[in-house]
Amino acid sequence: MHICFITNEFPKKGYAHGGIGTFVSTLSKGLVENGIKVSVVGKNYESKNEVELVNGIKVYRLFSKNVKGLGWLFNSRIIAKKLKEIHSETPIDIVEASDMGLAFLPKLTGVSYVIRMHGGHHFFAESEKRKVEVWKGIQEKLSYKKADGFIAVSDYVRNHTFKYLPLNNRPVEKINSPVNLNHFQPINKPYKPFKIVFVGTVCEKKGIRQLINAMLPILEAYPEASLDIYGRDWLFPNGDSYIEMLKTTELPKLGNKQNKVNFCGAIDYAEIPLKYAEAHVCVFPSHMETLGLVAPEAMCMGKPVIFTKLGPGPEVISHGITGLLCDPHNPLDIAKQIKWGFANSEAALQIGLKARESVLNNFNMDKIVTQNISFYRQFSKK
Structure with a gap:
C-alpha cells in the first residue's frame, strides 16, 4: 500500500x-x-x-x-x-x-x-x-x-x-x-521551581494573552515565578507582529515584573523535551483546539499540564486526575490552576505520572x- x-x-x-x-x-x-x-x-x-x-x-x-x-x-x-x-x-x-x-x-x-x-x-x-x-x-x-x-x-x-x-x-x-513516545520521555533532571512553560504559535487563539495576564496574580503569590514562551510569531493581516503587540499592550500591566515573561522564539523539535523538563508546570490555555499535540506530549514526559477546558480538552485530560483544565478566557482561573500546581508539588507529581500512563494508553x-x-x-x- x-x-x-x-x-x-x-x-x-x-x-x-x-x-x-x-x-x-x-x-x-x-x-x-x-x-x-x-x-x-x-x-x-x-x-x-x-x-x-x-x-x-x-x-x-x-x-x-x-x-x-x-x-x-x-x-x-x-x-x-x-x-x-x-x-x-x-x-x-x-x-x-x-x-x-x-x-x-x-x-x-x-x-x-x-x-x-x-x-x-x-x-x-x-x-x-x-x-x-x-x-x-x-x-x-x-x-x-x-x-x-x-x-x-x-x-x-x-x-x-x-x-x-x-x-x-x-x-x-x-x-x-x-505522540512520539521515544522523543517525549521523562528526563532525569530537576525542574526549576515556579517555572511555567508554554510551547506553540504565539497568537490570540492559543490563549497567550490571558496567560500573560494571569502572571500578575501568580507573581503576587509566587514572586519567583517566570513564564517562558516558545513559539513562532503570528502576524496580523497588515503584517504587524502579535508578539510586539503583547509587549506593548500586555507586558506593561506587570509593571517592574515584565522581565518575568520571556519570549524565547521558535524552538527546534529536538529541544522541546528539554524545555518541558525544566518546567514546574506546562500550560496551554487554548481558546480552541482540534486536539493539539503539545498537551499530550508534555503529559508523556510526566509533567503536570494545564490545558483548556473547552473543545476537546476533556478528551485529553481528566481534571484533577491526569492534569488540570482551565477557562482559557479567564486569567484568574488560569492563575488558580497554576498556583495549585505550585502549592501541591507532590500531588502534581502524581498527576504527571498518571498523565504519562494515559498518553501511553491513548496516544500509543x-x-x-x-x-x-x-x-x-x-x-x-x-
Whole structure:
C-alpha cells in the first residue's frame, strides 16, 4: 500500500513548522515501519525543488510560484503534476490532505482521497465566533466534496465540522494523532521551581494573552515565578507582529515584573523535551483546539499540564486526575490552576505520572498506526 500525504509543513532543519508537520512526520515513520510506502508532497521553504528520504519517507519539496491572487492555481497544478508522476512510477492507493488540501487537485483514477480533519475554516470560524470567509469557505467545500473518507483527530472536531460540511454516507473514524513516545520521555533532571512553560504559535487563539495576564496574580503569590514562551510569531493581516503587540499592550500591566515573561522564539523539535523538563508546570490555555499535540506530549514526559477546558480538552485530560483544565478566557482561573500546581508539588507529581500512563494508553504509536492502516484498507486491497 502506498500513502501520499499533501502538506507544506513536513519538518525541515532550520525552518519552523506546525503541528500538522509533526503529525505527518510521526505517523509516516510508523507506517513505513509497518511496511507501508509513504510519500509526502508539498511546497518547499526555498525557491527550488528537492527530494529527500527521511526515515524511509520520500519527501518531495516543490518550488512554489508566488503569483499574487493566483498562487493557489499554480501551486495546485505543480502538486497535481508531481502526484501524477509518482503514481506512474509507484501506484498510489491513498492521497491524504488536511481540510482544504483537496480543493483544486484533480483526482487520479483508482486512487482514494482522505481528509484528516485537523480543524478547517468552518470549524474555527464557529469556535472563534466569526463569519466564514467566502473564498475559504468555497475551497473547503470543494475539498470535502472530493474526499472518499475522513479521519477526525477528536470527537469534537468531527461533530462540529459535520454541522457545516455533510458526511453523505462516506466513512469517517476518530483516530488520535500519535505522540512520539521515544522523543517525549521523562528526563532525569530537576525542574526549576515556579517555572511555567508554554510551547506553540504565539497568537490570540492559543490563549497567550490571558496567560500573560494571569502572571500578575501568580507573581503576587509566587514572586519567583517566570513564564517562558516558545513559539513562532503570528502576524496580523497588515503584517504587524502579535508578539510586539503583547509587549506593548500586555507586558506593561506587570509593571517592574515584565522581565518575568520571556519570549524565547521558535524552538527546534529536538529541544522541546528539554524545555518541558525544566518546567514546574506546562500550560496551554487554548481558546480552541482540534486536539493539539503539545498537551499530550508534555503529559508523556510526566509533567503536570494545564490545558483548556473547552473543545476537546476533556478528551485529553481528566481534571484533577491526569492534569488540570482551565477557562482559557479567564486569567484568574488560569492563575488558580497554576498556583495549585505550585502549592501541591507532590500531588502534581502524581498527576504527571498518571498523565504519562494515559498518553501511553491513548496516544500509543503502534495502536494508532494499526487504526490508520485498518481505515486505509477500506479503500485498498493491496
